[in-house]
Amino acid sequence: MFQRETHLNQFxxxxxxxxxxxxxxxxIAERGAGGGHPPVWILGHLAIVGEMGQMLLGGALEHPEWFPIFGPGSSDEVQGxxxxxxNELIQVIHTAYPKVCELAxxxxxxxxxxxxxxxxLNDTAISTVGDLTTHGLTAHFAFHLAQLSAWRRADGKGPIM
Incomplete structure (x- = not known):
């Protein structure tokens, strides 16, 4: 189970x-063009959501103090x-998601x-633990990755090859 989702998440x-x-x-604290989220919030959000995925599957939050800063519903006005x-945020992401894949x-x-x-997510098509795990590993991750890509392109950086 979750082979396809794991493969997509690795990509x-x-x-x-x-x-x-x-x-x-x-x-990383600079807001993107048009009011987009700053990279610090996007990376922190991906990190804490990865840890939430672990928690959903029987693991634990390793950075619970980050939840109010980066968790769902948090402000992207990151104080401090x-x-x-x-690098720290990326490392947490690279630790959290493989653990989610293993637990899943x-x-x-x-x-x-x-x-x-x-x-x-009540009253949505994402209703089960399996649905939410799939969403976290794929669509949710890709959505926020697109925000980071938009930030760097608005900063004048070219396409990634």
Missing amino acids: LMGYLDKVVADIPNDR ADRFSK AATPPERLEQPHGFEL
């Missing part, structure tokens, strides 16, 4: 590394953004069919 994480490579650490480095592959099918209990 997205490789692309993440390319997208953030030329975003300077000292500019200079305490976070691009080992989770019993009956657990994956249970409601996820995440109120924000």
